[in-house]
Amino acid sequence: MQDFNWKKLQNGSDIRGVAIAGVPNEDVNLTPAIAKILGQSFAIWLSQKLDKPTSDLLISVGRDSRLSGLELMQAVMEGITSLGSQVYDFAIASTPAMFMSTVTDGFNCDGAIMLTASHLPFNRNGLKFFTAQGGLEKKDITDILNLAEKNEFVISASQGNITKHDFISVYANQFVTKIREAVNHPDHYEQPLQGLKIIVDAGNGAGGFYASKVLEPLGADITGSQFLDPDGTFPNHVPNPEDKVAMASICEAVVKHQADFGIIFDTDVDRSAAVDQFGKELNRNRLIALISAIVLKEHPNSAIVTDSITSDGLAKFITEDLQGVHHRFKRGYKNVINESIRLNQSGQESWLAIETSGHGAMKENYFLDDGAYLVSKLLIELAKSKLAGKSLTDLIANLQEPAESEEFRIKMLVEDFKTLGEKVINNLQDFSSNQTDWQIVPNNYEGIRVSCTADDENGWFLLRLSLHDPVMPLNIESNIQGGVAKIANRLFAFLQPIDGLDLSAFQK
Structure with missing residues (x-):
């Protein structure tokens, strides 16, 4: 392990690596041996954090459906128990469920680990860590990796025990209870979703439980639900609500089965999206x-914290139609969550932090980004709407949507890509300020956002640096057909003379 690059495993506030060989140029760096050390490192970190000996710790461990998950999870649990800590084995679970095991009566685990790499390809895997205070921060992951690199663990003479628990059923029942109480159906209290056909697409990830353990007990007809069985080869489509093929699949299923509602989860259920009865996303x-x-x-007047690429129409809808506060912040689910927490601490109520990716966290639910919680809130409103003879989507009837929306991912072909990216953004600020029909949008927290007011553009763009990769994502929206191309062409002409950029994304 002396030459092993532990830092390469850090991905912001998570750990991610390559767990399966066979993909060109992707060497395996998340092996069972590495996973065991990471389990030990988390136990030591938690012991220091809580000021408890490792022999007094209780840690829950779960995984998604990835092919490497079972072996890596076993190694993580061996690492934890080697230091005398007790382990609850939850088998296949969701990332939010793992956090909930730290705050649910009867479990109250000191910490939790989820083995997942979210929507990444089948050969990847990773670890997400939780305490009762929530998910770990970037610095915490750095500290855990430093402990792993030192690898100075004192093996306990008395090994901890591994006990299996069906926690996903406990977690699912929390939603069943919540939906029953919130809808409070006058005739069908136990089954407030009776008469509704609701389709779930789990993409062969960990979210299939929601159909059988939440919807069916509430009386919903789940006929047409698809890809509920865990399968780490993801044979049908990528479990990702941002993926066009995945969204087309659930939309088609809703129309085919004449369902009232469709739900799609990502691999580990911390993100979700939905489909209305007409098959619209x-x-x-x-x-x-x-x-x-x-x-x-x-919660009237609450601040809604979003990431930076939300549309102008959404901002107008939140501020003018809903009389709320729209606080557009940075990309990254931890960024929007932490900003919402910060606003609450500063005196501005903020009950929702949500990214366009489908990561949504609510103040009422520990600011946990939980896709199942988010859709449960929607289902409560769906059932109430039906009782009132209305449609759920009546709530967003006034939302103005762009005619076109596109993301271009501009690759940077230099080693010091952050310096190049910052130079491009600075130059673009100078360029944009000299365009009579472009205005730089104030109060922007990352990159540069510009409003494009020309009649044949009528939209906006945002150019920013990726959080981790040598990429500059460029998002463009327009309220007229052909507007995105007009804005993109002007930006291409600006970017073309700059060395070190791969502009092939514009060719589409």
């Missing part, structure tokens, strides 16, 4: 608008 800006409408009915 309720994701990205539409999902944010819908949950914002629900939140602002419950």
